[in-house]
Amino acid sequence: MGKYALRRMVLFVPTLLVATILVFALFWIVPGDPAITILAGGEGDSGAVSSEQLQQLRQKLGLDRPLYVQYASWLGNVLRGDLGTSLWYKTPVWSQLKDRFLVTMELAIMAILLAVGAAVPLGIVSAVKQDTGLDYLSRIFSSIGIALPTFWFGILIVYALATFFEWLPPLGYATLWDDPLLNLQQLFLPALTLAFNDLAFTARVTRSSMLEVMREDYLRTARAKGLVEIAVVGRHALKNALLPVLTVSGYQFARLLGGVIIVESIFAVPGMGTLLIDSIIHRDFIVLQAIVVLIAAVVLTLNLLIDLSYGVLDPRVRYQ
């Protein structure tokens, strides 16, 4: 186990490093000079930019230094916890980001719990009752869920609630610490919207993974020794069928962090997603860069944890 864990962890660092290089490269190499883009503003009226302004901003951003020096100093700052200063708000990025980061994480965790919590029973029923009406129903449901765009589903939920319950997305926002109940109430619908699409997919994976396990010899043995069906399914089949579901949930969590952006903007949740859109509109590359790197770090850490838990749960993995 120790060797396996070490190998996984050694892989983690270069991947994160490559991710930071890519993010850095994207924002500072591709479109000529970011200073021009920043000064020109969102509308692209570059006519009003004076060369002094440009020079000043270049110096401030350190654009006059060679690229590898820029990257090294940026990375050094990030490692020391300094994500830079927002170009638009002129405040440290981290002070802006930290509350929103927690909101987004809470939303994503709620969504993944909802998705897995509903998908696993759905997938099991679908597999155990294979090719019955129930199975078809749940398969149709998951086909629909996969094709349903999150933003449209969110709009429909808001519409349904507004029409039938006269409910509108709240303008304020209560944190988990101030008012836990209100907070959960406010985040429930965005989380549900976010979960729906992943629910469908996870249910599908659970179903096919269950079907595969159900054909194994040890299940026949369990039945032959007279175990009741519920123990066969629950204890013997499910334990093995859930491993792929775990891996998939890791990937799904990464996808959720993308979907969060859309859902936050529909339900007016003050999370990282709304800040991301905001920073795109204001061309605030420093904030944008910080968010992307932060998300990459979260996803990679999560994948590492899943890989490690896989090693614990499935001993075969360790010896590959």
Add this chain to the structure above:
Amino acid sequence: MLTGREAVVARAIADTRPGAPASAPWTALTRFARRKPLGAVGGLIVLALVLTALLAPLISPHDPRRIIREADNRVPVYVAPSPAYPMGTDHVGRDILSRIIYGARISLYVGLGSVLIGVTGWFLVGMISAYAGPRIDLVVQRVVDAMMAVPGLIVVLAIMAVLGSSLNNVIIAIVIGMLAPVVRTVRSQVLSVKEMEYVVAARAIGARSARVVVRHIMPNCLAIYLILATYYLGFAIILEASLSFLGVGVPPDVPSWGGMLTAAAQGHITKAPWAGIFPGLAIFIVVLGFNLLGDALRDVLEPRLRGARLGARLTR
């Protein structure tokens, strides 16, 4: 009478006979439809999309970009569906049905453009990664790993932030967003084809690498290319809609299904539900169509891939 294995062989020979009747493609299609009814439904949806896009000027009742002026000079803002405007009008007084019809062109253009460039390009990269030796493979795989760490939508959004909003920039951004999942899928497929007996046999009789790749590996990856292209068409359409919905995709006067939903999300949905329902329905049906067709193609052409997460990196 032939039975079992011989019957299969006989049928295979009959299928490949050069003088097969001219109706062969038609029979193949009906057989596909009978075996995979859902796939056939998907195919019909895709066909309908293509026809709508091609015939847009003939079938759309109004100009999709022009604000309508009625006889008494009034602008019909948020008029409910009626014979004059079958799907109603939007927040500035444009015909929604016409915008949906022309929106099919945008969706198809972005879908085809990004799939032709992205899936084809990254397909070759995946192949090279699997075949060109460990050093290149290592570099490509680290880049893929790093890109996998950022959700596709965020990759695409970040690129749009740098490029600025325009139709072709949307395609560029989606192409880059496809890199990681396509390269990864293709690489693992090529790695498994590489170990197949006929490839080993070809190498054993002394065929050069280039010949093995072009004559043996590529034809056997054709099915995978077709399946990936189908799934990723749906993927690209939904990504374009997401970008335009968030206001960073195509410019607002371009009729994009996603962009048509922006106003609905800003609270207008209660005032004019039709403006929020029809464009979303169009996206949903089209993406469902591509997914159903992709599933059926996968089952028929490459049953080994069943359960593989091909269309799974769709990102909303």
